[in-house]
Amino acid sequence: TPLIRLEDYRPSDWLIDTVDLDINLHPQKTQVRALLGLRPNPAGRLGAPLILDGDELSLSGLRLDGLLIDESAYSATAQALTLHAPPQRRFTLTIDTQVDPSANTKLMGLYRSSRVYCTQCEADGFRRISYFLDRPDVMSIYSVRLEAAKLEAPVLLSNGNLVAAGEMAGGERHFAVWHDPHPKPAYLFALVGGALDHVRQDYVTADGRKVELAVHVEPGKAGRAGWAMDCLVRCMRWDERVFGRNYDLDVFNVVAVSDFNMGAMENKGLNIFNDKYVLADPQTATDGDYASIEAIIAHEYFHNWTGNRITCRDWFQLCLKEGLTVFRDQEFSADERSRPVKRIADVRTLRSTQFSEDAGPLAHPVRPRAYKEINNFYTPTVYEKGAEVIRMLKLLVGDDAFRAGMDLYFDRCDGTAATIEEFLACFAETSGKDLTQFARWYEQAGTPTIVASGRYDAAARTYTLDLAQTTAPTPGQPDKQPVVLPVALGLVGKAGDLPLVTGSAAYAGDGVIVLDQPSLSVAFSDVDEPPIPSLLRGFSAPARLELDLADADLLRLFSADSDSFNRWQALQSVASRALVSAGRSPGGHNALIATAGELAEALAGFLRVQAPADPAFAAQVLRLPVPADIAREIGRDVDPDAIHAAHRSLAAEIGLRLRPHLMELRERLGTSAAYRPDAASAGRRALRNEALGLIALADPEAGARLAEAQFAAADNLTDRLAALAAMTLVPGDAREALIARFAKTYAAEPLVLDKWLMAQALIAEAGTLDRVKGLMQHPAFSLGNPNRVRALIGGFAANLTQFNRPDGEGYAFVADMVVALDRTNPQVASRLLGSFKSWRMLEPARKALAEQKLAMVAQTPGLSRDVADIAERALA
Ligand code: DPP
Numbered sequence: 001t002p003l004i005r006l007e008d009y010r011p012s013d014w015l016i017d018t019v020d021l022d023i024n025l026h027p028q029k030t031q032v033r034a035l036l037g038l039r040p041n042p043a044g045r046l047g048a049p050l051i052l053d054g055d056e057l058s059l060s061g062l063r064l065d066g067l068l069i070d071e072s073a074y075s076a077t078a079q080a081l082t083l084h085a086p087p088q089r090r091f092t093l094t095i096d097t098q099v100d101p102s103a104n105t106k107l108m109g110l111y112r113s114s115r116v117y118c119t120q121c122e123a124d125g126f127r128r129i130s131y132f133l134d135r136p137d138v139m140s141i142y143s144v145r146l147e148a149a150k151l152e153a154p155v156l157l158s159n160g161n162l163v164a165a166g167e168m169a170g171g172e173r174h175f176a177v178w179h180d181p182h183p184k185p186a187y188l189f190a191l192v193g194g195a196l197d198h199v200r201q202d203y204v205t206a207d208g209r210k211v212e213l214a215v216h217v218e219p220g221k222a223g224r225a226g227w228a229m230d231c232l233v234r235c236m237r238w239d240e241r242v243f244g245r246n247y248d249l250d251v252f253n254v255v256a257v258s259d260f261n262m263g264a265m266e267n268k269g270l271n272i273f274n275d276k277y278v279l280a281d282p283q284t285a286t287d288g289d290y291a292s293i294e295a296i297i298a299h300e301y302f303h304n305w306t307g308n309r310i311t312c313r314d315w316f317q318l319c320l321k322e323g324l325t326v327f328r329d330q331e332f333s334a335d336e337r338s339r340p341v342k343r344i345a346d347v348r349t350l351r352s353t354q355f356s357e358d359a360g361p362l363a364h365p366v367r368p369r370a371y372k373e374i375n376n377f378y379t380p381t382v383y384e385k386g387a388e389v390i391r392m393l394k395l396l397v398g399d400d401a402f403r404a405g406m407d408l409y410f411d412r413c414d415g416t417a418a419t420i421e422e423f424l425a426c427f428a429e430t431s432g433k434d435l436t437q438f439a440r441w442y443e444q445a446g447t448p449t450i451v452a453s454g455r456y457d458a459a460a461r462t463y464t465l466d467l468a469q470t471t472a473p474t475p476g477q478p479d480k481q482p483v484v485l486p487v488a489l490g491l492v493g494k495a496g497d498l499p500l501v502t503g504s505a506a507y508a509g510d511g512v513i514v515l516d517q518p519s520l521s522v523a524f525s526d527v528d529e530p531p532i533p534s535l536l537r538g539f540s541a542p543a544r545l546e547l548d549l550a551d552a553d554l555l556r557l558f559s560a561d562s563d564s565f566n567r568w569q570a571l572q573s574v575a576s577r578a579l580v581s582a583g584r585s586p587g588g589h590n591a592l593i594a595t596a597g598e599l600a601e602a603l604a605g606f607l608r609v610q611a612p613a614d615p616a617f618a619a620q621v622l623r624l625p626v627p628a629d630i631a632r633e634i635g636r637d638v639d640p641d642a643i644h645a646a647h648r649s650l651a652a653e654i655g656l657r658l659r660p661h662l663m664e665l666r667e668r669l670g671t672s673a674a675y676r677p678d679a680a681s682a683g684r685r686a687l688r689n690e691a692l693g694l695i696a697l698a699d700p701e702a703g704a705r706l707a708e709a710q711f712a713a714a715d716n717l718t719d720r721l722a723a724l725a726a727m728t729l730v731p732g733d734a735r736e737a738l739i740a741r742f743a744k745t746y747a748a749e750p751l752v753l754d755k756w757l758m759a760q761a762l763i764a765e766a767g768t769l770d771r772v773k774g775l776m777q778h779p780a781f782s783l784g785n786p787n788r789v790r791a792l793i794g795g796f797a798a799n800l801t802q803f804n805r806p807d808g809e810g811y812a813f814v815a816d817m818v819v820a821l822d823r824t825n826p827q828v829a830s831r832l833l834g835s836f837k838s839w840r841m842l843e844p845a846r847k848a849l850a851e852q853k854l855a856m857v858a859q860t861p862g863l864s865r866d867v868a869d870i871a872e873r874a875l876a
């Protein structure tokens with residue numbers, strides 16, 4: 001497979017101004033006629049052939065300006081349609097293809113999901129529908145006529161506005177014509193056809209446009225579409241208020257489908273969603289689902305400006321739309337909910353997904369320089385780290401220059417396919433700052449480490465902070481340059497933050513030091529007492545921080561820091577240090593017990609006094625760093641069992657000591673009010689359920705009793721699932737009984753059963769592999785549905801101790817599944833193979849076993865490009 005390189009980019013030789021599609025939907029034989037309005041690109045090479053992309057296509061008709069053309073003038077394969085000497089002027093091509101949506105198990109292009117026709121064209125699925133210049137910098141105006149059997153597809157949707165609809169003679173078939181006035185690349189094309197129910201709502205934009213909003217779902221499920229609609233209305237208002245962006249069509253449609261490779265897709269005016277991120281009611285969605293739906297509805301909607309109106313010149317610029325849009329959805333959720341809690345949750349995700357990617361063989365820059373398969377670059381690095389880069393940019397240029405820079409970007413780049421350089425230039429202009437070094441964030445992979453230490457001089461009343469940065473080598477990047485790290489900080493004294501007085505050039509004001517050198521020192525004067533430094537407040541840069549503070553100082557930060565994020569972080573740091581040392585040398589049990597004592601003492605007061613006022617924050621405080629984070633901190637010769645054991649005993653010890661407080665808290669937070677999904681109610685449930693988990697670890701008997709009672713009494717899925725999760729910690733008949741009861745209760749709810757599958761796949765016991773293999777035979781499971789696969793097999797691959805079984809059977813199972821899935825759905829298979837991303841940091845025996853299985857995958861004949869690429873890079 002060829003390596004596609006950023007430096008090889010050149011503009012298309014041809015442009016397609018207009019696309020008229022006429023699509024006759026049929027389960028196996030869908031006829032597609034594409035009429036393309038072509039012209040030579042003035043920026044391209046004159047006289048170049050026209051090479052249209054295809055993928056598993058076969059040509060059934062071709063006309064140039066309406067006339068048949070000589071067979072010698074073109075060649076057609078499954079991958080390309082080439083016109084050897086096209087006219088050097090405007091002309092049209094009429095291309096006929098036929099596709100089989102039912103046979104399309106890759107879920108790329110046009111396919112059928114539970115009898116609904118739908119499409120997924122990002123990144124390069126359009127070429128599976130018709131031959132095309134399938135690249136994001138070729139933007140066209142689309143008109144789409146859809147025809148289908150009325151019974152089979154009463155609803156026919158495409159991008160833009162509906163301009164005509166009617167019945168065909170005989171009354172069996174009908175049609176709809178959609179026109180999208182905004183030029184767009186092919187990856188934003190979409191169609192939907194099927195029997196769907198919906199909810200509708202009218203909306204008037206800030207600039208007075210009337211918009212009809214609709215959320216379409218499987219028949220019978222309209223009662224679960226209300227939350228998504230509510231989220232949509234709120235995020236539309238938010239984008240008007242915060243970014244000055246109004247919606248730009250007469251309709252906005254959201255459709256939920258049950259077989260979808262990703263979370264959702266931002267097709268212009270017709271967002272298509274994995275139903276997991278649309279459907280919600282208290283019985284079938286958890287608080288976490290409600291929050292994810294809110295975030296993803298917002299994410300896809302926000303793409304209308306950051307992604308659609310301004311798209312990407314090429315796929316290397318993917319972060320231009322994704323990092324920026326994740327940043328926007330994070331800000332929306334922060335405004336709608338609790339900002340500190342949202343930040344903590346986002347940083348947890350960043351650390352567990354992106355830091356681990358950055359620390360392993362799949363590390364790549366936010367803007368990769370080369371790829372073999374672009375679908376493998378929809379990664380936490382492009383998305384989550386990409387969002388962190390935007391967050392840093394905002395901090396560095398300030399709120400006003402940031403907003404002005406965004407306005408300039410929308411103004412200047414609207415209707416274009418843009419680059420990171422064009423984006424950054426807007427902020428350089430509005431802030432007057434040189435962003436050349438900042439741009440390194442897009443080029444350099446790896447998580448920087450900030451090493452910090454401080455010295456107090458009582459006589460001089462100064463405090464000197466020494467900061468240094470390093471970034472470990474990553475694949476293809478042995479030598480790292482210093483990046484621009486905004487370090488938000490405070491010096492915490494007995495009565496709170498001390499004033500920051502310094503003449504240092506590195507001090508940017510507003511409590512931010514800019515560390516852009518390998519190392520620097522900042523001296524603060526007029527410091528009347530020895531302070532405790534609180535660094536990286538709000539997690540101001542996506543970096544690791546090494547700062548050697550005594551537990552006592554961290555515990556003081558936990559109680560006294562004015563920055564909520566660092567209050568949370570302080571306790572995490574105490575726990576993490578103890579877990580790292582116990583995970584390294586399993587002898588350190590006593591130290592762990594001592595730490596548990598310290599943590600429990602700090603938490604006891606907190607739970608009594610502060611937790612009830614902010615339960616969502618308290619729930620985050622109670623949750624220890626996850627074992628995978630400890631593994632990454634240890635970084636080499638990792639023994640997953642030792643880490644797991646340390647994690648369990650720390651949690652159990654804390655639970656034991658806090659038990660009376662936890663019980664009291666559960667009482668206090670218990671509510672007889674009916675379920676509501678708002679953030680405050682969700683926070684109370686989160687804290688109660690966090691407490692339940694700790695109790696179950698400390699006292700399995702008591703935990704099981706509480707869990708059973710909670711399951712029986714609950715009026716919502718959140719509390720039921722938390723009961724099930726707590727119960728999975730306690731082996732025995734009661735657990736199996738609850739597992740069976742759960743399955744019976746939710747037998748008709750595939751999305752709920754996904755959670756049931758995952759809860760079992762995550763059990764940290766040797767029997768889990770057999771359990772998972774058994775569950776593959778369960779009627780609720782199917783290898784053809786991505787959500788089922790991710791829940792059961794993906795869940796197992798995320799089970800630190802069982803995926804990493806010392807006998808290698810966990811690797812063998814997942815590797816076999818990758819090979820099996822690759823035959824039908826390469827994208828799902830390659831994602832699953834990504835579970836091996838941390839294999840190099842394992843202890844030698846497991847490492848050898850994991851490598852063998854990776855090699856087995858790599859050597860399998862007939863692999864997809866997706867899986868071959870991951871296997872190859874993981875082994876390199
Ligand atoms: N562009 C989609 C999203 O991130 C993924 N295909 O919204």
Ligand code: ZN
Nearest residue numbers: 299303322325
């Ligand atoms: Zn996106």
